[in-house]
Amino acid sequence: MSDVASPPIAAHRSRAVPRLLIGLGVVLTLAFVAMPVAVIFAQALSKGLAVYRANVLAPDTLHAIYLTVVIAVVVVPVNMLFGLAAAWLITRFAFPGRKLLVTLIELPFSISPIVAGVIYLLLYGAQGLLGPFLEAHDIRIMFALPGMMLVTLFVTSPFVARELIPLMQVQGADQEEAAVTLGASGWQTFWRVTLPNIRWALLYGAVLCTARAIGEFGAVSVVSGNVRGETNTLPLHVELLYHDYNAVGAFAAATTLTLIALVTLVLKALLERRLERR
Amino acid sequence: MAIAIKGIEKRFADAPVLRGIDLTIADGELVALLGASGSGKTTLLRILAGLEWPQAGSVTVDGRDWLALEAQRRRVGFVFQHYALFQHMSVRDNVAFGLTVRPRASRPPKGEIRARVEALLDLVEIGHLANRFPAQLSGGQRQRVALARALAIEPKVLLLDEPFGALDARIRKDLRRWLRELHDRLGMTTIFVTHDQDEAFELADRVVIMSDGRIEQAGTPDEIYDHPASPFVARFLGGVNELPAELAAGRLVVPGADAGAVTPPAGTDGTATLFVRPHEIDLVADSRAPARIRNMLTSGPSIRYDVDLPGLATPVEVELPREAARLRNLRRGDAVRLRLLRGRVFSAHGAPLPPAAPSPERHRILEAAL
Numbered sequence: 001m002s003d004v005a006s007p008p009i010a011a012h013r014s015r016a017v018p019r020l021l022i023g024l025g026v027v028l029t030l031a032f033v034a035m036p037v038a039v040i041f042a043q044a045l046s047k048g049l050a051v052y053r054a055n056v057l058a059p060d061t062l063h064a065i066y067l068t069v070v071i072a073v074v075v076v077p078v079n080m081l082f083g084l085a086a087a088w089l090i091t092r093f094a095f096p097g098r099k100l101l102v103t104l105i106e107l108p109f110s111i112s113p114i115v116a117g118v119i120y121l122l123l124y125g126a127q128g129l130l131g132p133f134l135e136a137h138d139i140r141i142m143f144a145l146p147g148m149m150l151v152t153l154f155v156t157s158p159f160v161a162r163e164l165i166p167l168m169q170v171q172g173a174d175q176e177e178a179a180v181t182l183g184a185s186g187w188q189t190f191w192r193v194t195l196p197n198i199r200w201a202l203l204y205g206a207v208l209c210t211a212r213a214i215g216e217f218g219a220v221s222v223v224s225g226n227v228r229g230e231t232n233t234l235p236l237h238v239e240l241l242y243h244d245y246n247a248v249g250a251f252a253a254a255t256t257l258t259l260i261a262l263v264t265l266v267l268k269a270l271l272e273r274r275l276e277r278r
Numbered sequence: 279m280a281i282a283i284k285g286i287e288k289r290f291a292d293a294p295v296l297r298g299i300d301l302t303i304a305d306g307e308l309v310a311l312l313g314a315s316g317s318g319k320t321t322l323l324r325i326l327a328g329l330e331w332p333q334a335g336s337v338t339v340d341g342r343d344w345l346a347l348e349a350q351r352r353r354v355g356f357v358f359q360h361y362a363l364f365q366h367m368s369v370r371d372n373v374a375f376g377l378t379v380r381p382r383a384s385r386p387p388k389g390e391i392r393a394r395v396e397a398l399l400d401l402v403e404i405g406h407l408a409n410r411f412p413a414q415l416s417g418g419q420r421q422r423v424a425l426a427r428a429l430a431i432e433p434k435v436l437l438l439d440e441p442f443g444a445l446d447a448r449i450r451k452d453l454r455r456w457l458r459e460l461h462d463r464l465g466m467t468t469i470f471v472t473h474d475q476d477e478a479f480e481l482a483d484r485v486v487i488m489s490d491g492r493i494e495q496a497g498t499p500d501e502i503y504d505h506p507a508s509p510f511v512a513r514f515l516g517g518v519n520e521l522p523a524e525l526a527a528g529r530l531v532v533p534g535a536d537a538g539a540v541t542p543p544a545g546t547d548g549t550a551t552l553f554v555r556p557h558e559i560d561l562v563a564d565s566r567a568p569a570r571i572r573n574m575l576t577s578g579p580s581i582r583y584d585v586d587l588p589g590l591a592t593p594v595e596v597e598l599p600r601e602a603a604r605l606r607n608l609r610r611g612d613a614v615r616l617r618l619l620r621g622r623v624f625s626a627h628g629a630p631l632p633p634a635a636p637s638p639e640r641h642r643i644l645e646a647a648l
Contacts, residue, residue, distance in 0.1 A: 184375070
């Protein structure tokens with residue numbers, strides 16, 4: 001009512017408020033997103049391109065990149081399968097404990113990654129619950145690749161399932177039932193009806209999962225043992241280099257992580273557009 | 279295919295949905311399952327399709343135990359209420375789906391599949407939409423795609439769940455006639471679920487009225503309309519007056535009305551309820567009669583009267599053809615005698631009747647308050 005009574009003030013206000021908010025948004029984005037990214041590249045390149053190249057191509061850094069990629073390559077497909085199976089179970093069947101299972105799947109989100117790492121340490125470590133057994137059979141999980149994969153799996157397990165469950169709930173089982181009445185087998189129904197309907201959400205979940213698997217620090221640092229050139233992933237390597245007072249090296253390694261993050265971001269945006277269109 | 283359904287019982291968790299369904303359907307019959315939501319009609323349809331399994335009972339189709347067959351192997355055409363078209367496939371691929379998923383040995387060659395899809399799309403009159411996607415179609419067009427897809431597997435039984443529920447009224451009427459013709463032409467056994475009485479009566483050879491997991495009555499539309507088996511069915515069909523009556527020595531007495539023309543049921547004496555439709559009542563001016571015309575309403579070819587009968591909370595509805603009404607020359611407030619031409623009597627003992635209208639006391643209180 002007061003807006004109608006005093007149009008000049010209302011008009012004045014309606015222009016000033018959005019401008020203020022947009023300005024605030026821009027300043028904050030610059031301060032907290034653009035500037036840190038710029039600093040990473042500026043520091044990495046501060047001693048020239050040759051030094052940057054040498055640092056990125058240092059054997060330990062290359063190994064860290066390799067290890068990070070290996071972990072992601074194993075963890076992401078496993079989590080896609082797990083997420084798909086969990087979402088299918090939860091959205092297509094009614095059984096007691098269904099709600100509990102949903103909560104359980106989201107549990108890794110609410111547990112601090114460090115705590116997740118410690119849990120694995122207490123289970124599989126030399127002094128852990130399963131330690132003597134593993135030692136007796138000469139199986140090494142802690143401070144080795146298997147342990148790093150396990151904690152990364154744990155930390156990233158909710159991503160795919162969380163994307164799929166709401167979508168599959170909304171879609172319902174109608175199309176699958178139609179396929180079955182038309183004579184399709186279970187596999188045919190899955191490949192030709194279920195999967196095409198959820199493929200973009202599945203990819204979206206996989207991208208989020210990849211980003212987290214690559215960037216994970218806390219949980220992995222607990223179980224990795226930080227052996228240079230052996231059990232160092234990229235985020236751990238960045239920290240290691242920084243503690244060595246090798247700022248250029250640390251920032252050079254960080255640029256590779258940043259580039260991966262930017263690619264993920266673009267993929268994520270593309271997939272989001274795809275999902276919205278459907 | 280002839281279908282024999284015996285003693286089907288189905289519970290979801292602890293809630294019974296079907297409580298003993300017995301029904302036989304002849305080869306080539308078009309049957310409507312009619313009932314309110316929650317009556318179990320869709321569950322029965324889904325059991326026939328193999329999408330749900332009952333806890334007890336049997337379904338035999340042409341002598342084969344149907345419940346031992348998986349849905350994939352029943353070759354039933356099922357049209358879902360919201361069509362369930364494959365969103366990521368073109369109309370053509372949707373219709374071809376049932377043929378392309380067949381094992382290699384029984385799958386027709388590509389060219390033949392293509393030709394059959396074309397023929398089906400022409401049959402349902404949407405040949406020009408073959409390359410569209412479901413999202414680009416109207417409701418009626420989607421309905422036709424769903425039907426063509428179901429027909430592609432050459433089903434012997436066609437099941438439709440609320441086939442016209444999501445369409446607007448005009449398209450619904452056209453599609454009804456068209457579906458009837460299609461059924462006659464293809465000679466399948468067709469069963470459809472609906473909550474729309476007009477749809478069931480206009481389309482089906484036989485109507486099965488369901489309520490609360492049981493079959494209330496199964497019969498031709500005429501049988502059901504003229505001889506409702508229970509007060510429930512009479513009420514379900516709607517537009518009916520319920521008059522308290524007395525059965526004594528083979529005579530039916532309805533206070534305030536002349537029921538001489540109504541044949542009472544044999545044997546049972548006592549209180550009863552007479553179900554009589556508005557057009558089955560005639561009005562005769564009679565200054566000594568207790569009934570009064572409360573209201574008159576012209577509705578095109580006929581005149582509707584609300585008649586107050588002493589002791590009755592709701593007015594009796596009477597409908598006279600315009601010509602008859604002119605001859606009677608009745609006005610609001612006139613005293614009239616109700617002459618009942620036809621009606622169905624249900625004894626209070628045989629079928630307990632819950633009160634259909636608020637009690638007279640309540641009505642009086644309301645009137646006083648107004």
